Amino acid sequence: MREMISGVDATLPLTSIQPLEVVVSASVSRISFAMAVLAIAAAMTLLLGAIGLHGVVSYVVGQRTREIGVRMALGARGGEVARMVVQQDLLLTVAGVAIGLLGAAVLTRFLGALLYEVSPLDPVAFVVTSLTLLGVSFLASYLPARRASSVDPAIALRAE
Numbered sequence: 001m002r003e004m005i006s007g008v009d010a011t012l013p014l015t016s017i018q019p020l021e022v023v024v025s026a027s028v029s030r031i032s033f034a035m036a037v038l039a040i041a042a043a044m045t046l047l048l049g050a051i052g053l054h055g056v057v058s059y060v061v062g063q064r065t066r067e068i069g070v071r072m073a074l075g076a077r078g079g080e081v082a083r084m085v086v087q088q089d090l091l092l093t094v095a096g097v098a099i100g101l102l103g104a105a106v107l108t109r110f111l112g113a114l115l116y117e118v119s120p121l122d123p124v125a126f127v128v129t130s131l132t133l134l135g136v137s138f139l140a141s142y143l144p145a146r147r148a149s150s151v152d153p154a155i156a157l158r159a160e
Helices: 002-008 020-063 065-073 078-114 123-149 153-158
Strands: none
Touching: 020 065, 020 078, 020 123, 065 078, 065 153, 078 123
């Protein structure tokens, strides 16, 4: 390469000749590291959000123990009670996801320069994120709902 370039123009300075793949990987390595750190932060945020959501739903179900006991005493089946708790949680989650999607659609114009090979309003990213949040919400509410459906009505009615 040096001989070919010096044959064309001997005054060109040649300090470092590298394959294009090396140059591209070096220029993208900082961005790749930042994206890896961002992915780890996003995963931790999702985990903390799921733990928080589970805690809140457990607390709300605990506050409704008496109501759930009355429902069970009046003939509601455990599956119906569990479905009611999960359904109410998912309704709130859908509202939160809708508000979040609107906010994300507005704020993506500021983040457009940070995105690599993804458009700011990428429908796949929005759908996958929304479905992930709905799935996490379902899983976080399923355990308290299952626990609520197994409440003995007599014990629930005697509780506070």
